[in-house]
Amino acid sequence: MTAAIASRRTVAALTLVCTAALTLAGCGDQTDSDSAAKGKSNDAPLFSALPKKIQDAGVIKVGTDAAYAPMEFTEGGKIVGVDPDIAEALGKQLGVKFEFTSGSFDGLITSLDTGRQDVAMSSVNDTKQRQEGKDDKGAKIGKGVDFVDYFSSGVSLLVKKGNPQNIKSLDDLCGKTVAVQRGTLSEDTFKAQAVKCGPDKLTIQAFDTDVEAQTRVKAGGAVADLNDFPVAAYIAKTSGGGNDFEVVGSQSDIGLFGIAVSKENVQLRDALKQALDAIIKDGSYAKVLEKWNVEDGAVKQAQLNAGQ
Incomplete structure (x- = not known):
């Protein structure tokens, strides 16, 4: 600015x-x-595919929660990571700049409804509920969004180094306390597990940021956090020099991350889809994933609203 x-x-x-x-x-x-x-x-090859408003501005405003390394995080006062790098590659095809602004995760979709942001790109899981503007109970909470799906990932449990509670799966969490970021699919997974645990109660502590959830686990106030696999792996590798956490069990709930766009902004959605297909084809997409060691999350082609 x-x-x-x-x-x-x-x-x-x-x-x-x-x-x-x-x-x-x-x-x-x-x-x-x-x-x-x-x-x-x-x-730029796809500049003409953009809405005139975006062409005139020269910018696509992106809402994100920059506390989810390696997907998006702040380093040296700049938002960096997998998503910003993919966005930069998309920008070369579209001829505009992607301008990231960080905020709380559970407010990202709302920012599209109000027009404050053009898209949300923050490891947002493409789900039918979000497409329809509903919460996990089916209540209407917004206009709904379309997703341009660009990455595949499951979720993994993150526990204190040494795994003192011997957690190996979600079923091992019954009777214990977990920490998670509020408004995420991971929170939904923990809620579903709480129902499954029944009287052997699973206590869920939800926080505004995942960093707070990690801190809770590190301090021993919760036995596990749940994160998208690349995020969990990155945290385990880097936090405390690799001495704070470890990833346990296998991935579950494998799904798609999507760039969220208002359903009223079909032209922008379609331009983003074309741009994603273009960077997959020219190899720049693969280079970004290789840079961040998340090649396993690659998609072969752009899809719209392919999440379940």
């Missing part, structure tokens, strides 16, 4: 100089330069 403001101020200053000096040709050159800069993206 600061860079954008500085740029506008520079243009304004140049305009004033031109006006004061009556150097109309110079002002004309500046306007032409601005137009050319904005028009560069016209050369």
Whole structure:
């Protein structure tokens, strides 16, 4: 935002100089330069597929929760990870910039309903409930969204290093306390397991961020967190130099991550699908996954609303 403001101020200053000096040709050159800069993206293969509003802005506004490494996290004040890198590759096809803004995960879909963001890209599981704008009980909570599915992942249990409670599966959690990020599919999985546990109660502690859930497990206040596999593996490898956590059991609930788009924004949705197919074909998609060691999550082609 600061860079954008500085740029506008520079243009304004140049305009004033031109006006004061009556150097109309110079002002004309500046306007032409601005137009050319904005028009560069016209050369991108799929720029014309975008809605005019996006073309004019030159930006796709992305809502994310940047606390889910390696998918999206903050490093040196910048949002980085698998999703931002995939978005950058998509941007080269579309000729626009993907501008990520971090917020709470459970508010991402709502941000599309209000128009605050154009898309949500934050390891969001494509589910029928989210497509229909419903919660896990079937109650209507929004307009619903479409998904452009770009990654496949299951969920894995993350426990304290050494696995002191000998957790091997979800069934081993009955009678214990777990921690999880609020509003995620992982929370839904724990809720389903709580029903299965019956009187041998499973206590679920939900937090705004997954970092808080991890802290709870590390402190011993909960026996496990549940995360998408690449996230769990990354946390186990990096937290405390690999000495804080470990991943146990096998993946479950394998599903698809999707870029969420308002159902009213069909043109943007379709442009994103075309761009995803393009980066899969040209190999840039595979390079991103290889960079972050998440090749197992690759999809062979873009799909719309393929989640269950």
